[in-house]
Every structure is written in C-alpha cells, then in structure tokens.
Amino acid sequence: MTDRYDVIVIGAGHNGLVCAALLAKAGKKTLVLEANEQVGGAAVTREFAEGYSVSSAAHLLYQLQPTVVKDLGLKVDMAADKLATVALGPDGNHVVIRGNDVSGVSDEDKASYRDFHRRMTRFADLLNTFFNKTAPRLSKEASRSDMLTLAQLGFDVRRLGRKEMQEFLRLIGMNIRDEVVERFASGLLRGAISLDATLGTHLGPRSPNTIFTYLYRLAGNHGALSLPNGGMSGVSEALAHIARDNGVVVRTGMKVSRVMVENGRVAGVETDSGESFASHLVVSNADPKATIMQLVGVKQVETGFTRRIHNIRMRGNAAKLHLALDGLPTISGIEKRHFGDRFLVAPDDAYVERAFNHAKYGETSAKPVFEITFPSFRDTSLAPTGKHVMSAIVQYVPYELRAGWSDAARDDFMKLAIETLGAYMPDLDQRIQASELLTPVDIEEQFHITGGHWHHGELALDQFLFTRPVGGAHQYAMPLDGLYLCGAGTHPGGGVSGGAGRNAARAILKREKAV
C-alpha cells in the first residue's frame, strides 16, 4: 500500500523544511522523508560524548534570510547574538571585530575597515535582492519575470553610482587577499577577513572570486553572528514545528533510495526499507549530484545534463572538531567573560593561503586555520554544569586525501589540530575529556552531502545564479517532469539561510499552477 502525497520532499535539511512548510501553507499535502533520526540535515545538535552536545556541522547562525523568517513567522530562541570576532594573536595581542568597529589595530586600519565594511555590506545588500528571487533565464525562453529580474540586476548595479558600480564590478571577481593587503596593515585583520572569505570552500585567499564569497557571507544579515539555544537543532526544530503546524508530515529515519520514474515523469520515491510513497512532485533537498546520480539515476536523464551535474565542483575542505572540556581553557589576553565570542586562528592572509596550499595536493594543512566557539558558555544545556564544549571548523582538510582517509589519518590530524591550538590555549590538552573530528568524508557519510561540501557545490561565480546548480536547470525544476531541487546546490547557495528552500517553493507553486 502506497500513500499518495501532492509533494514529497527528500531530506529535512533546513531548506527542505522551509520548502515543505511553504508548499503546505499553499495547500499541498506534503511529506518530508529524512534519512537521519533528527531533522535539520547539517544544522543539528548531537551528543558526541556523554553529557556533551554540540552543533555537528554548521555551528553559528548568520545567514538566515529575513524573508524566510517573515514568511514562516519563524522565531528562533537565541542564546546569544551579535557575537564579536576575536582574531587570536599568538602573543596575546588580539584583534576584535564587532560590526564595523575593530579594536587592536591602528587608526588607519580602523577607518579603512569602516569604509570596507560599509562598501561590502552595500554590495551584499545588492546581491541579497537576487538571492531572494529565482535566477532569471537568459535563453530565448526567458519569461517576462526573467527579463524584469535581469533588468533589475542591471539597474541596481547602475544605481550604486558611477564610482561604486566600478568598484563593484572590479571587486566581484577578485580575490580577497589583494583587497585586504591593499587596505590593512594588521596581519590579524587580514587573516580574519581572509578566513571569512574562504570558510567552507575549496578556495584560498588568493583564489579568484573570494570577495564574492565574502559578500555571500554578509548577505541577509551583514554577517551578524548568533548562537541558537540548543545549538543548530534549535533552528531546525523550530522549522519542523512550523512545517508540522502547516500540515506537513515529517518522517525521520526514512532514507530515500530512489526516485521512481514512469514515462519520463516522477512517480514517487522508495525508501531503503522498501516502503514507497507516490507523488507526481518530488522535491530533493539532497545535493544535485546525489539527486541525479544516485536517487534518479543517469538513465532517466540526458547526457548533456548528466555531464554538467557530474562536473559540479564540490570537494569539501572543512572539518569539524568537537572537544568536551572539563573547564574553559586559558587564552592569554582573553577574560573569561568573553568566551562567548567567536575566535579565529588565522594570523595573516599568507598563513591562510599556505594552509590552503596543502589541500591543492590532497594533503591536510600543516598549520590549519580555525573558527572556534565555546557554545556552552552561553547555552548551559550543552554540557554538564561547570564543563564546556568547544566547536571548531578546521581548514583545510581535503575530501580527497591523497593517502586516503583512515581512522589513523583522522587521529593524526586531530592531534595536529589540538597541538596547533595549544599555541593559543596552552592548557587545552589537559582539559579534554572527549573529542570528535568529522572530516569531509564523515560529513558526506553522516549528512549525505556529496564531497562533504557545505554548500552542495563550490560557491563560485561559474556556479552561481544562472549556472547553479547547472545552466538550463537553475530554476529549481530538473529536466525530468515533476522533479525539483530545493537545497544549497541551487540558487542562491549554501549556509543556513533557507533562501534556496523558499525560492524553490515559490518556483514550484508558480510552475505547477501554469501546467
């Protein structure tokens, strides 16, 4: 006996939940099937050692689209927001960034940062308009709304004014290193911005379009950092709650093994336990590669499309380090009350670039870069009383390790990472009760993301807007009737933003109405 739904969403990642909630809100009988036991995809909180929990993949909220919050009436309970960023100096002299203000640098750097921040947020606002729209078609099939979106893009760029438009066009394809070196004398400031521009990508500060990735980070909320109560599951559970309130059936522990196709049209899905669900609309929150190559199968789609999907660049490069600590470590020059902030280990832009060099050749960084939080400092639910957890993103850790990934390779790298942190937190080692390192391979396995890449596809100008996930399939509809994508692999991209899920829901409703 198969159940019939108007729409089946594969994956209860945040985008899947946003999409499902909006579809249900429009009256569609919607089912969400999630492979893992928890909803949230890569935005989840898990216990990694007895009594210690942490956001397993994404660990800070900064990109959630205000449009998503508004459309769904989403209320996320925050443990903290507007976190400051502390770029750690090995000598205890740190640089602190808070909004457009930097301390610990010269007056020139301070003024220059204010100018930089103003310009970047302005450009990010421009981009964000388009992150909330379906990317237009450029072909002869372009509709009126496609033409309007394109015209608006051109108009918005022009409206920046002559000088700013030139700056925008100059910067958009450029690398972040050239800009920070030109602007700032402080290595720590250069390093911090370089890290923010490359976090979660297979890019170094000297790689092209890393200014674009920096702008991407600022889109929506100007990069303001928040820490949800209960970790990232706080966001995901809130979304799931809204979805259920709208009538969505969310079932976890249901891994979809294939999308059923009949006569060139989607007919439903089958789970690996053999259950099948019928629907003429299937929306995949999985990444484009997994969706097409595994769930649908190349035999159901055409060669040109298969090749484009196959060639999407998505090699993850970020690992997640989780430490259970019996107390906060000592950081020279940081008072205990500031442990709620975000700490970066990226002493200058060259350090970040050198860390990336290894990844190009399939090696892990000898001196990795880190983005560190102590979420238990603000949210006591995450660790036993008096104890703490540390959550850090560690780069660069290539998905394709030349020597191959093994338990030993993972342990070696974790040791190196902890040693590297030792320079900043001398007593860290003694405080560790338990630890966990998730390599991109682990992330792929546990969160079902091809290549373990957060963004479901490298965030680059050639995989953006009209060409995300691939040219000709960028309006959420795949070239198989009834199949849609709604995940980070589609426009606008990754990060816990909900933008893709919202855009997809709107595109699906519009298209299905037209059919």
Add this chain to the structure above:
Amino acid sequence: MTIFEVEQGRLRSPFYPRQVEIDRLNLWHNWKGYSSADGFYDTGLEYFAVRNSTGVFDISPMTKYRVSGPDSLDFVDRLVTRDMRKIKPGRVAYAVWCDDDGQVIDDGTIFHLSEGVYRICSQEHHMSWFKAAAIGMDVTIVDETEDVCGLAVQGPTSFSVLKNMGLDGIENLRPFGLTTFDFEGAELMVSRTGFTGDLGYEVWISPDKALALWDALFAAGKLFGIRAIGTHALDHSRIEAGFIQAYVDFLPAHATVRPGRSRSPLELGLEWLVDFKKANFNGRRALAEEKRKGSNWRLVKLDIEGNKEAHNSYIYPRKSGGKECGFITSAVWSPVCKQNVALGTVRAPYGNVGDKLYVEIYYQREMHWSKVIAEATVVDKPFWDPPRKRATPPEPY
C-alpha cells in the same frame, strides 16, 4: 648523431599501397586525418562502376568505437533516438544521436556484433560525447578506428563478386545484417550496408590482412567489372540515394555556434528513426516539444527541371521570386535516373511532398554568368532505389 624521422602528416589507410598503384589523378583530401582519394582514374567511370558493376570504396578512415559492458544496451539506447532493443545481435542499425536540445550531433551505423557488444561507425569523432554519455554506466568504449579497416563493395555485381571470392552463404545475408567468414585465418566481417542506395556490402578486417583482402576481392571481381572508386563517385551515388552527410546537408550540433543553425532529426526527415515510445533518450523532451509545436526546417528531396546542377542555390516558394524559403545543400545531375536532383533545406511550412518550389540556378558559359529559375518538385522516395537493393538472395550476374 642520429636524426630520427617521425612520420607526420596524413595517415594512410592499410589499403594505400594498392591504391597508389592504380591512382592516375593524384587527387587526395583529408578525411579525419587520413588521405582519401577523390578519384583514381576517371570519376565519371567510377560512378558508373557503382551503378553498373561494382565500385570499391575505402571506408577505413571511418571512426569506429567498440562499446561493451553490462550497460552497453542502456548506453546505446539512451544515446540514439531509435529503439536499440529491437536491434538483435547480427543486425546493423542506421541511427542519429542528438544533444539534450534534440539537435543532431551525427548519424552513423551501429553494428550489434554479439550480445551486448556494439560498434558505432560515424564520420565524426565522438569520444568526448560518448564518455559523457557513459557517466554513471558500466561500459567500456574503445576507439578502434585503426584496428579495423574496411571496404564498401557496392553495385549490382557486388553479390557475385563476394560469392566468387568464396563467401559461402553470403546469399542469405539480408539488408542491415552482418555475418563473419574466415579469411586466411582472420575474421572477415561482412555487413549488407552501404552509402550508395544500391545492392552492396561492407567488408571489415584487421589491417594486417588488408592487402590480401584487396587482392582477393579484385581477383574475384575481375570479370564483374570491379573498380576502385573515390569520394566523388560515392558522393554522386549517395545524393541519388537521398542520403544526408554531416557538414554538407546539416551541421553537427557541436559544430554550431549560432542558435538555429543545427537541425533536429525531425527537420532532417529522419522522424522514422525517432521512437517516442522509449522512456528516455538524449533529446526526447526537446523533440517531443518540437513535434507538438512544429519544426522550423524541413530537409527535402527535389526533382528539378532542366539539367543545370543547382549547387548552393536559393529556393523560392514562388517563381516570381520574393523572399527565399531555403537553400540547396547537395545537387547532382543523375545519369542513372536521368533527373536533375538535389537535397535542400526549406523553412516550414514549405516543402510538403508534391509542392512546387523554385530554384535559382546560376551557371557559367564561357565565363559569362546566366541564371535560370527552375521548377522543383518535392519528392518522397529516394531518386535511386532499385528492388535488388532489398532482394534476398540477390540476383547473381
């Protein structure tokens, strides 16, 4: 010091040593890297050999890919527009393959050599496209262009030539069938295929037996009027047969830049090759859409009045001229049909069978140009289509 000489320039077919012996014209062109003769002694006589006795054309430069592996049937079936499940081992299929937009990349013949093993023969190179088509499939694709050489043996006496060569049972070979024989310890594959629209065969063998095969064939054919022919005679014959050629009658989709310059199989008159009953194949969605909306172009066979060959002419819907509706891509005076024939492309809705169109033919007389507007009738059937082409067993001479 030793200076090594590296052989450069055009490749030579394994039959080249015999071809230079008979060559009097020294007219060679480049066919996908190989030297291929336009003609050997008289292109007109070579043409008449195809139509009246037997012409032998060297098809060794033809691009050949061998496809095998568990997914080989799925691979070829998704690749081409026709239903490959119907092509059993020992059969050959003429097929076209399209891109996702339903535009023709190339046409060719697919030989089902044995269960799950195919050879795809085409004019163009396709490894890049085939590799893409193999993503996610368990198939092996090998370019065996240099490992297999072949001769097209075409014409009314071709059956007798092969029979006389000792190929017992060749009489049972039906059109688009293939079979193998022992030839001096090597496998000789014979298929009843060709590009002349007449009774004819293609014989395929390993290059080290090439010269022995040539000698045996010409010895057997001596009293049957066997002649080596070049591209000129072949081209002449294929136009009479109504066969289209890449880069002449259509541009391969991968070679076009401007939108609208490529063609779909429907536009090339190859709708009979498109099987919409298949669940999926490259170009299916686009072609179904085109079928619903109507095509932009139509390839037509034209029977033109007079005897002036209509090379590169514009086609008009009215005798008085006005805006043209298409152009001629291949034209020839057919001695065997006593007809002035051509292949052309016209814009929809022109070009229905029986329509009268007008062709603007320019010709020169002692340097001076003249023009004639000739009436042309759109015909359905090939200009040259003798019953012996289909007869099994074929009639001996």
